[in-house]
Amino acid sequence: MRLISGFGVVAVIFVCVAVLAATSVAPQPSGRAPRDPFAQTYTDYCAACHGSNLTGGRAPTLFDDTWRVGGDDVSLMKSIREGLPGTEMPPFKDVLTEADIKGLIGYLRRQTTLVEKNASRARNPVNQIVRAEQHTFTFEVVAEGLATPWGMAFLPDGRMLVTERPGTLRLIDNGKRLPKVIDGTPAVWTEQDGGLFDVAVHPDYAQSGWIYLSYAEPGENDTSMTSIIRGRIQSGRWVDQETLYRAPAELFFPTNVHYGSRFLFDREGHLFYSIGDRGHDTDAQDLSRPNGKVHRVNDDGTAPRENPFVGREGALESIWSYGHRNPQGLALHPVTGALWAAEHGPIGGDELNRIEPGRNYGWPLVTSGRLGKRAVATAPPRQQEGLEAPIAHWTPTIAPSGIAFYTGDRFPEWKHDLFVSGLAGEALRRLETNGDEVVHEEVLFKDFGRVRDVATGPDGHLYVALNVPGVKLSDTTPGMIVRLVPTDER
Numbered sequence: 448m449r450l451i452s453g454f455g456v457v458a459v460i461f462v463c464v465a466v467l468a469a470t471s472v473a474p475q476p477s478g479r480a481p482r483d484p485f486a487q488t489y490t491d492y493c494a495a496c497h498g499s500n501l502t503g504g505r506a507p508t509l510f511d512d513t514w515r516v517g518g519d520d521v522s523l524m525k526s527i528r529e530g531l532p533g534t535e536m537p538p539f540k541d542v543l544t545e546a547d548i549k550g551l552i553g554y555l556r557r558q559t560t561l562v563e564k565n566a567s568r569a570r571n572p573v574n575q576i577v578r579a580e581q582h583t584f585t586f587e588v589v590a591e592g593l594a595t596p597w598g599m600a601f602l603p604d605g606r607m608l609v610t611e612r613p614g615t616l617r618l619i620d621n622g623k624r625l626p627k628v629i630d631g632t633p634a635v636w637t638e639q640d641g642g643l644f645d646v647a648v649h650p651d652y653a654q655s656g657w658i659y660l661s662y663a664e665p666g667e668n669d670t671s672m673t674s675i676i677r678g679r680i681q682s683g684r685w686v687d688q689e690t691l692y693r694a695p696a697e698l699f700f701p702t703n704v705h706y707g708s709r710f711l712f713d714r715e716g717h718l719f720y721s722i723g724d725r726g727h728d729t730d731a732q733d734l735s736r737p738n739g740k741v742h743r744v745n746d747d748g749t750a751p752r753e754n755p756f757v758g759r760e761g762a763l764e765s766i767w768s769y770g771h772r773n774p775q776g777l778a779l780h781p782v783t784g785a786l787w788a789a790e791h792g793p794i795g796g797d798e799l800n801r802i803e804p805g806r807n808y809g810w811p812l813v814t815s816g817r818l819g820k821r822a823v824a825t826a827p828p829r830q831q832e833g834l835e836a837p838i839a840h841w842t843p844t845i846a847p848s849g850i851a852f853y854t855g856d857r858f859p860e861w862k863h864d865l866f867v868s869g870l871a872g873e874a875l876r877r878l879e880t881n882g883d884e885v886v887h888e889e890v891l892f893k894d895f896g897r898v899r900d901v902a903t904g905p906d907g908h909l910y911v912a913l914n915v916p917g918v919k920l921s922d923t924t925p926g927m928i929v930r931l932v933p934t935d936e937r
């Protein structure tokens with residue numbers, strides 16, 4: 448599913464403006480709702496074109512209550528029964544009974560209500576004032592009308608690249624709020640957690656022009672795997688693409704989870720990237736496999752000779768550390784240059800780690816989370832000799848995604864604090880650290896949507912990627928990039 452049609456873009460903007468702007472806080476449905484009886488009919492007959500979330504598919508989403516032909520019951524019955532001649536929308540009168548069609552319309556209405564309920568939980572951050580412990584700030588929109596923004600990167604001239612998980616790379620140019628799509632990026636696998644992930648700019652971009660992308664690459668028979676590429680942007684197109692990492696075919700899995708995929712360039716120009724365990728937890732301990740690892744490569748994808756497992760038989764030379772579940776946050780300490788990483792735990796047990804070369808971070812041998820109800824009795828220990836313990840962990844889960852040390856000057860009290868985004872708690876956290884210790888934690892804000900990435904901008908503001916919660920955790924939903932601005936400056 449790709450967000451390409453003008454309709455898709457308009458629909459997303461509409462939902463973003465109309466729904467994210469809603470300020471009422473609807474009660475959250477508690478527990479697991481029983482499966483809707485018409486969900487299966489929808490999956491069988493409609494999802495192939497209309498998609499299964501707010502992004503839609505080849506055809507527009509039917510869940511956002513925006514209609515072109517007509518949204519009243521009579522018009523919907525007619526569109527579905529007769530189809531829409533001259534378009535791809537087929538007639539269903541020979542396939543579905545009138546009762547089926549009525550049931551489907553009811554299902555569409557229920558999905559819309561769910562989407563609105565979830566969306567209205569996410570308050571619009573714009574013009575909200577937050578009085579945090581040390582600074583008072585507000586939010587400015589940098590880009591809106593985005594579909595699940597995943598990663599951000601700044602070009603030397605201050606323009607910004609942003610990835611949207613359904614598979615688009617956009618360039619935020621001259622402060623335009625709906626940024627331009629870069630054409631020609633590869634097709635991505637978009638089931639569940641799949642999609643286009645992080646973007647990074649080569650440290651010597653002015654010379655080389657390289658942009659790095661990580662994504663879930665579709666394989667044979669509905670499989671996928673994290674792949675790493677680089678390319679250049681010329682006249683709004685993605686060109687000169689080179690593959691830096693693509694797993695062998697047998698490591699493309701049918702699971703749609705734990706792709707990892709965060710990027711970081713260190714001061715020597717090495718590229719770090721993470722790959723989650725892909726749902727194969729014991730692979731995280733297997734040095735011949737790429738999943739469940741943090742990797743370090745040269746800018747062309749080759750492994751530096753000093754990498755810890757170079758020369759070890761059977762080990763992948765790019766591996767920097769192992770025993771990871773799903774690391775989606777990487778940051779370089781601005782003073783010590785040390786690598787820090789955040790990863791999603793099983794049920795709780797989210798971790799913040801100081802990454803040292805060659806070390807084993809323990810997954811799935813140790814965890815402070817639970818492995819699910821079934822496994823409580825046999826849950827692995829929290830710590831074990833020879834396995835690195837996290838420097839901070841969170842239970843219940845905060846679902847940490849991007850992390851960043853603040854290096855700007857706009858918020859002097861926050862200098863060199865670590866900011867941790869959170870998908871599950873929809874919060875941004877600020878961590879004060881001392882050496883390898885976290886000495887204080889503050890929830891800076893909550894309930895403005897799922898927080899997926901955070902970065903210090905070249906202007907010294909703190910940039911944050913948000914998207915409204917969907918019906919399911921992995922749904923693609925409207926999102927925006929905002930920046931935190933101190934209010935005493937305005």
Ligand code: HEC
Binds near residue numbers: 494495496527551
């Ligand atoms: C083969 C692809 C395909 C399938 C399968 C399909 N649709 Fe559609 N449908 C479309 C396209 C394309 C459009 C938009 C047509 C246009 O206006 O250009 C559409 C439009 C519609 C509309 C009109 C939307 C509006 O804005 O007024 C409704 C309602 C609709 N589809 C319902 C369904 C339902 C319900 C199913 C499953 C029973 C379904 N469709 C299956 C392709 C499909």
